[in-house]
Amino acid sequence: MVDINHPVFRMPSLLQEVIRWEQECAAHVPYLERPSGLFLGIEGDGNGYYLCSPIDSIRFADTGMDGIHYAFLTDFDANQDLAKVPIICVSPMDFDNAVRLVACNLRQFFQLWFSHDGWGRALLLNDFESDEAYACHIRKQMEETCASDSFDQERYHRELRAASASAVHRFGLQDISNPVEHIRWIRQQRKPCCLLPTQDGLGIMPLTSSIEKVEVEPHPWSAMDIEYEDLQALDAFLSNSSIEAILSFVRDYQHQGVVHEPSLRLIGASLQQHGFELEAKKLRDAVYPFLEQNRGGVQVLSVGMIIGENIGGN
Incomplete structure (x- = not known):
């Protein structure tokens, strides 16, 4: 069972550092709603408040769209160190695939999120069939030149690259080769460990x-x-x-x-x-x-x- 007040359930230092970085970075990328693209932090007991949000998860990041959020998976107290537990994506509107394992731990989550000039977040928002499908998605996003009187796409892309580069440098994050296959490997590695x-x-x-x-x-x-x-x-x-x-x-x-x-x-x-x-x-x-x-x-x-x-x- 999880005791959110237990000392080991304090917010991981990396998450605290990313929140501080975001506060410092915000003035340099004013076109981004948030430098990380996430609403970060643990509120209360970390409940996801959706029917599909696992009760042994602790919500730490929201995307601000369609209820999609990311959470620490505690495995009902099998591992109390939040810096080391798996990370899941909860996507309430994706009814057939609402909960997905996306990273081994918090550091790996941020490695993926800030990778490829910030486009790596697509890895954690979607469930790509292959690295080729992911690469195709990124190419389409980068080629997108649509603009309007109310939104400057070029400026958005520029500030997204700047914020991601800042996070990668600040926290020593490295790209993960073949990220889609890596995520699939994580899921496969977990299966034989489950009772x-x-x-x-x-x-x-x-x-x-x-x-x-x-x-x-x-x-x-x-x-x-x-x-x-x-x-x-x-x-x-x-x-x-x-x-x-x-x-x-x-x-x-x-x-x-x-x-x-x-x-x-x-x-x-x-x-x-x-x-x-x-x-x-x-x-x-x-x-x-x-x-x-x-x-x-x-x-x-x-x-x-x-x-x-x-x-x-x-």
Whole structure:
């Protein structure tokens, strides 16, 4: 479980340094809304506040568009050093691919973000099929010469290059060869380390060394839509399963965007019983706005966002 007030959960020094750099750099690139192109910092418990935002993630950067944000993935406290944990992109509108692993750690995240004169951020905003597809995207962006009375594209590109060069120099960031393949390699390296797969692709890492290589039974809905209204089956599962199986269920519950108060209560109680109080709170905080807006009915908001019946029921 994650204790955001624990000393090791202090904002990593690199993130603090980038925020200070941005404040110093802003006057030199006034045409950029922010020199980094990100809204940086950890607010409160780091909740992403979207149904798909993993409850074991800590949000540290926002793009300011479509809810896309970046977060530290703590793997439910498997690694408490935020400077070393994996980085994920959460893209709420990308319903089939809303959560993606994009970097091994914070330094690598900034290496990719500021690479190629600032165009490297496209690597973290999109999920390219190949390095060639990424290179083609960059060429098109660089060839773009559209301008209007309200926006100076050339000046924007010039200041973007200047800000990126400043960050690369300040923090000693180096380009990563074949970045798209590198990101795919990161994801492949994680898979065999996971105890259980999950529908969002992140998987669940072992929480205790004693079961690292022991087979753990997946949850009953691991390859299908969750039957969240079958509260008896859900309660039996939560009461008799390993914590890793329960956490894999929670990942899939979030991935499917289920909004259903009775099942949420059971899941929250189970998380708390296992010591995951903060994670239970983050799940409630993400789901309850939808409950308040949609009490009493059934509504499918979009793919993976399901509003359950009898939301006010027991």
